[in-house]
Amino acid sequence: MKAEELQPIIVDRFQRIIEKKQLAHAYLLTGNTGVGKQEVAEWIAMRLFCNNLQNGRPCGKCFECQRILNKEHPDVVEVAPDGQTIKVDQVRFLKSEFSKSGVEGTQKVFIILDANKMTTSASNSLLKFIEEPTGNVFAFLLTENRNLMLPTIISRTEVIELNPLSNETIKVEFAKLGASDAVVNVLSELTNSNDEAKILIEDEWIENAVTRVYRWFTLVTRGDMEAFVEVQTRLVMLGMDRFHQDTILSLMILYGRDLMRIKAGEQESVFRQYQSEIEEIAKGQTLATCLQAMDILLLMPNKLQSNIGFQTILETATINLCQAFK
Missing domain, CATH: 3.40.50.300 (P-loop containing nucleotide triphosphate hydrolases)
Known part of the structure; x- marks a missing residue:
């Protein structure tokens, strides 16, 4: 613009x-x-x-x-x-x-x-x-x-x-870059920058990341340690550099935030394509558990900033979240 x-x-x-x-x-x-x-x-x-x-x-x-x-x-x-x-x-x-x-x-x-x-x-x-x-x-x-x-x-x-910038202005710009409606909604929560959005849209990275992080998220909310395999086989590979690693952590936090907000009575998810699924997950959780999960998720960016390994951060959070949601 x-x-x-x-x-x-x-x-x-x-x-x-x-x-x-x-x-x-x-x-x-x-x-x-x-x-x-x-x-x-x-x-x-x-x-x-x-x-x-x-x-x-x-x-x-x-x-x-x-x-x-x-x-x-x-x-x-x-x-x-x-x-x-x-x-x-x-x-x-x-x-x-x-x-x-x-x-x-x-x-x-x-x-x-x-x-x-x-x-x-x-x-x-x-x-x-x-x-x-x-x-x-x-x-x-x-x-x-x-x-x-x-x-x-x-x-x-x-x-x-x-x-x-208004959220609507940002969404219009991201749509011009070729992002789908569902992805535009998520991108506008991750960045205001056209340059960063272009990087995330490239090779459908953001669409894959949204899908893979959702898969991981549903597993940890069931206390299913299969989420550990998802980290090792999918998410680590998506985090090819620091920028993409930061974005994966931000997506995880957004999923956790959506779960907490829906549990607290808010109506709309950032991840519109998974709205009904997140609502179902929220029904099976207490607000206290959702808050505990957010505490775990919010620790991750600081750990990455402290140069702790990306895979180690994800594996530790996965174990802690599976225990919290059991």
Whole structure:
């Protein structure tokens, strides 16, 4: 989606700021994955460089706009984490670019993705530019969580909170990617990001995962240790990397949450294709057991974060859940 569709209020705000020539030198754009932080930053860059403005807004089609969208504009530089962090050498490169005049004009724009992943030394290195801006140089720092940024960075930038997307907007976008109605409903609970959704939809991974986790879930709610075999023969293979492992754990938690909510009297399951089956499972369980199961499920992501093996986490949870549901 375009910035105007994702964040119309924020875009209108920046349009007025630019028209009044009041654009600050450094902004911190903060919001959840998929809300349009990068799109907004690139829209601002296009607004500054577009040579075919339409009603005062970037056309998105001219040579300048296309180069920005294709990450090819020499005066619009984007920096992303190198591995797990943004390193001080990357920021030093930016600072050297800050000091140069624009290659093709008088303006330069810098967009720092996942700015919260800057090392402390990288953050401190960036502070000098923010404290002593020069010329028509504009920096946009993007983060999902402003609380992970150094307080000194926050205090020296204009902080812009991007609005969360509505669930319906997210579902429409995921449907455009080719996801079925049932999968769209589940995907919207897992992520707001089109890029992440594309990965999950690829090769029908999410459909297989929803089915296999459901199979596992029905077994553990019967206290059936056949669920252990399901882990070893199916689920471990689906968790081919950390992202997919996280998603499998999230699916397990969603099944547990649905069971608990339906037991507590709520009407609709996220997994609409299994609505009646989950209702039947809920009839045979107490609310206390459902809550105990949720406690077990919610421990799993923290264990994965602590680098405990994925298979070990699943096997341990399977044993504990089978015991809880017996």
